[in-house]
Amino acid sequence: MNVEVLTIGTELLLGYTVDTNAAELGRALAAAGAEIVRRTTVADRPEPIRASVAEALNRTGFVITTGGLGPTRDDMTKTVVAELFGRRLVLDERLLASIQARFDRMGRPMPAVNRTQAEVPEGAVILSNPRGTAPGLWVEDARGVVVLLPGVPREMRGLLVDEVLPRIVTRQGSARRVVRSRTLRTTGVSESALAERVGPIEPEIAPLTLAYLPSVDGVDLRVTAWGLEPTDAEARLGVVVERLKAAVGEHTYGEDDADLAAVLLEALRRQRHRLGVAESCTGGMIGERITNVPGASDTFIGGVVAYADVIKTAALKVPLETLEAYGAVSEETVRAMAEGAQRLFSADCTIAVTGIAGPGGGTPEKPVGTVWLAARVHTSTRALRRVLPGDRDDVRRRAAQAGLDLLRRLLAET
DSSP states (O other): EEEEEEEOOHHHHHHOOOOOOHHHHHHHHHTOOOOOEEEEEEOOOHHHHHHHHHHHHHSSSSEEEEOOOOSSOOOHHHHHHHHTTTEEEEEEEHHHHHHHHHHTTTOOOOOGGGGGGGEETOOEEEEOTTTTOOOOEEEEEEEEEEEEEEEEHHHHHHHIIIIIIIHHHHHHHGOOOOOEEEEEEEEESSSHHHHHGGGEEEESSTTSSSEEEEEETTTEEEEOOOOOOOEHHHHHHHHHHHHHHHHHGEEEEEEEEEOOOHHHHHHHHHOOOEEEESSSSTHHHHHHHOOOOOOGTTEEOOOOOOOOOOHHHHHTTTOOOHHHHHSSSHHHHHHHHHHHHHHTTTEEEEEEEEEEEESSSSSSSSSSSEEEEEEEEETTTEEEEEOOOOHHHHHHHHHHHHHHHHHHHHHHTO
């Protein structure tokens, strides 16, 4: 089943709002057996909305729109689609009552302008939206289907799951075929190095496809099954993912939405270890990554941001002679930071990081992007030097990821 997606909003074109709805629709529709063949974004103006919907109907006969269903003057999607289908807007009294009840529950008077949200194209199916005042709408005739969803991501997602996807699955019946993906998450290895490891596998996995998705956290390997029956797709994906894991080895830390900090915390939890961190150039990013994980408090004790050398010596007891002899960005210093954090927090395990994030401050021996990392488990310390690419934020984020991964790997060996 082919579908087109039309996201509506001038703010999307201006770049003030990131179009997360289109990504959400892509993943959800593929899992339901519907393939998005074209995605379009237009401004809040009637002419481009009308033209885009009409063209999509002519091409595929099924289009999903997001945005333009609010009560203000720039929300015109519903009016344009009604005109395109030759239908007038009529007031739905039950819908009006539900909108009024929503305002009553909030203890606020309903503005008169919200009354327009209870006006729907004649013959349209109203898709109930308990998360907001704008209902979804399913409009259909001989040319095809137009599904209108609100642009607020939470409301769009709820309507998609509760109302739209079940109808799409039913529409396809027993002949349903799906587009499904699984993602293997890797870190500490370049895209080209991964390609050398897994490249020979690619010709053998057809009709499945493999995509390399690099980011500051690492390179994700996404395997996709196209147009297969659900059970066949899942079976083939499972086989390929296991082959990729064997090829990638220690560089993989999870699948799909796995977060390295959560993976590390779970490993620490299994071994009943407590964790402390000492950070310089990352400025608390490692601690932030860890504390973003629910339940981190049962494992994570705390961290210190020892940005200035005086804090490295005062809080972490890094010897002044070490700093003078080797500098703040050195193996000797980062090892001393890891040991100091262990003493300070009475922790079983620690992560330490120091480096030059830039811009400026680098030397030929220690260019911008040079980072020293250390992980410590009991009395065993491992240190690693990396020269990381990107701007200041990229270097700091890559360094935080590398620090988490260094302790993950050390734990796996102890």
